Amino acid sequence: xxxxxxxxxxxxxxxxxxxxxxxxxxxxxxxxxxxxxxxxxxxxxxxxxxxxxxxxxxxxxxxxxxxxxxxxxxxxxxxxxxxxxxxxxxxxxxxxxxxxxxxxxxxxxxx
Amino acid sequence: xxxxxxxxxxxxxxxxxxxxxxxxxxxxxxxxxxxxxxxxxxxxxxxxxxxxxxxxxxxxxxxxxxxxxxxxxxxxxxxxxxxxxxxxxxxxxxxxxxxxxxxxxxxxxxxxxxxxxx
Numbered sequence: 001x002x003x004x005x006x007x008x009x010x011x012x013x014x015x016x017x018x019x020x021x022x023x024x025x026x027x028x029x030x031x032x033x034x035x036x037x038x039x040x041x042x043x044x045x046x047x048x049x050x051x052x053x054x055x056x057x058x059x060x061x062x063x064x065x066x067x068x069x070x071x072x073x074x075x076x077x078x079x080x081x082x083x084x085x086x087x088x089x090x091x092x093x094x095x096x097x098x099x100x101x102x103x104x105x106x107x108x109x110x111x
Numbered sequence: 112x113x114x115x116x117x118x119x120x121x122x123x124x125x126x127x128x129x130x131x132x133x134x135x136x137x138x139x140x141x142x143x144x145x146x147x148x149x150x151x152x153x154x155x156x157x158x159x160x161x162x163x164x165x166x167x168x169x170x171x172x173x174x175x176x177x178x179x180x181x182x183x184x185x186x187x188x189x190x191x192x193x194x195x196x197x198x199x200x201x202x203x204x205x206x207x208x209x210x211x212x213x214x215x216x217x218x219x220x221x222x223x224x225x226x227x228x229x
Contacts, residue, residue: 035220042204042222043155088154096208098145099218101155 005102006089012108019076021105023089024069030092032065033099034074036085043088046074079109113139115207117221124195125229132190132224134205140185141207145218146178149202161188195228202226 006023013019023032034046049056049065049072056063062075076083086106090099114137124130134144142163147155159180160168167180179191188207192199202225206218 040202040225043220045217045220048217096143098157098160099206100157101147103154 006087006105008105009103010106010108012110013079015079015081015109015111017079017109019079019083019107019109021074021087021107023072023074023102025072025089025091025102026070027093029067030094030097032063032072033090034061034063034072035088035090035101037088037104038085046087076107079107081109081111083107084109113137113207113209113219115205115219115221117203117205117224119224120222121225121227123227123229126196127194129191129193130195130226132192132203132205132226134188134190134207134221136186136207136209136219139207139209139219141188141209142185144182144188144205144207146180146188146190147204147206149204149223155204158190163188192226195226197228200226200228 006021011019029051031048031050033048035043036046037043047058047061047063049063060077065072086104088104089102092099116135116137118133122130144161146158148158149155157170158173161180161182163182163185169175177193182188202223204223206220208218
């Protein structure tokens with residue numbers, strides 16, 4: 001079953017611009033994670049934010065989590081063509097259970 | 112970081128045949144592995160949870176007699192697609208949970224297996 005919904009479904013930007021993707025989920029969570037997937041390839045783990053955290057940074061990535069609104073956002077700053085990929089949020093209800101993925105946002109960064 | 116492998120990376124088979132996909136945790140023990148399916152331009156859908164030494168738990172709508180899962184050791188889970196048909200063509204991805212990071216539920220994903228049924 002699908003837990004999260006990302007928006008936008010597709011995003012096209014120019015190199016150097018920032019990209020913001022949003023994710024909403026339906027039930028309480030243990031933590032929320034963001035993954036990247038290049039076309040036809042496997043998943044790359046980007047960042048994990050725990051349910052008691054509100055913001056986390058990793059390089060050019062910034063993730064926020066608002067558990068009261070059941071939503072998260074992923075910001076990629078100074079985007080590059082290599083950031084072109086699909087981005088998924090994934091949540092789990094409790095530790096040890098399966099990750100449930102959102103529908104994803106397809107990001108296209110043109111040079 | 113922990114590594115999960117899948118074999119084969121891609122497979123083409125004829126309709127009606129069975130295909131086995133292996134998922135291995137290479138440098139850690141995984142009591143639980145998960146199997147996902149991804150159709151083109153769609154997200155990953157959880158198919159089943161594979162527990163070492165016990166029967167797998169399947170998600171609603173996933174036929175357990177068609178997608179046989181065996182998790183015989185702490186490092187290996189297999190998914191067998193029986194009597195495959197063209198509609199089973201998809202990207203199958205497994206993930207494994209590292210026992211030492213249970214509190215963070217960090218899961219490690221395999222690179223995926225692309226199945227094409229002719």
